[in-house]
Amino acid sequence: MITVSDLRKVYRQGNNEVVALAGVSLEVPTGKIHGIVGHSGAGKSTLVRCLTLLDQPTSGTVAVNGKELTNVSASELRDARRRIGMVFQHANLFDSRTTEENVGYPLELTGTPKNEIKTKVAQLLELVGLDKFAKAYPSQLSGGQRQRVGIARALATDPDVLLCDEPTSALDPKTTDEILELVKELRGRLNITVLIITHEMHVVKQACDSVSLLEGGKIVEHGDIASVISNAKGRLAQTLMPLPGDAPRSAGSGTILDLLYTGDQATEPVISSLSRQFNIDVNVLAGSVEQLSDQQYAHLRIQLPAGINEQEIINHLQSNGIAVTVKGTK
Ligand SMILES: Nc1ncnc2c1ncn2[C@@H]1O[C@H](COP(=O)(O)OP(=O)(O)O)[C@@H](O)[C@H]1O
Ligand SMILES: [Mg+2]
Incomplete structure (x- = not known):
């Protein structure tokens, strides 16, 4: 479960203040897939940075399974970061590393013994259907396969939450659906909580149990798919079911x-x-x-x-x- 409480982020630019997040609260139960949609400038990237603690929120808290990630010491922060696995729009792989080396990278960082890394990576590659591509380099993989590597790498540290930032925006429609199917399957197998940041309503339609609409740094509509749709006057209903x-x-x-x-x-x-x-x-x-x-x-x-x-x-x-x-x- 991920719990976000009254998250605020204010950037200072000279004498000006930009309120990028104006009090975002959100709760996603374990095993659910939640979509966050919003136009450019709504605060999506800021929210991602605050959730992964790459950026310190001005105020408010983020907790995973009840354990707060904000306001912790530097060493706790390193552990805290492992609780959230990140999937990016462009898989952001190391070109000079093979699939297995990319997937094992977060485990190298935590000083995991080599033989443990080997076993874990083999399991992860099987999980995402890439066991035959362990020795391939990113340039030898398709966009969808690269994204699978990115997902396997995000799962390497056994996170409780998978945070996907525009995970399919660079993929064609067929590959998009395959990746969304994979995410749904992984959620079922690992009982992981998933947050998907996206500007594509298709992603919400295909994969999400619930959705929030972010606008001007605030969540202006949210709920499970059935409830946002039954709010016939709502913008999400109009966009999801035009x-x-x-x-x-x-x-x-x-x-x-x-x-x-x-x-x-x-x-x-x-x-x-x-x-x-x-x-x-x-x-x-x-x-x-x-x-x-x-x-x-x-x-x-x-x-x-x-x-x-x-x-x-x-x-x-x-x-x-x-x-x-x-x-x-x-
Ligand atoms: N580092 C920053 N300094 C100043 N303003 C920022 C910074 N990052 C984002 N903003 C502002 O915060 C608002 C939200 O931006 P962002 O989170 O990037 O939105 P989105 O990802 O939804 O397009 C925008 O008005 C943007 O200009
Ligand atoms: Mg952005």
């Missing part, structure tokens, strides 16, 4: 509703059952159904016929767990 840009214009004059729903209902014929039950014609103006993480979500824009008791219909939809936003009447 309606097609050019929704058809309404034909009639009834009330327009946006419906967001999840799980079993997403595959149930919500609209046809509504039509049957209330004996009305429902006009579907736009819609999308998506598989996010391991669940189905649907986002529909519908128009009810004019002159009916629409509140009764809205109540019915809401009582079935569907988030309803009234978009107005045409």
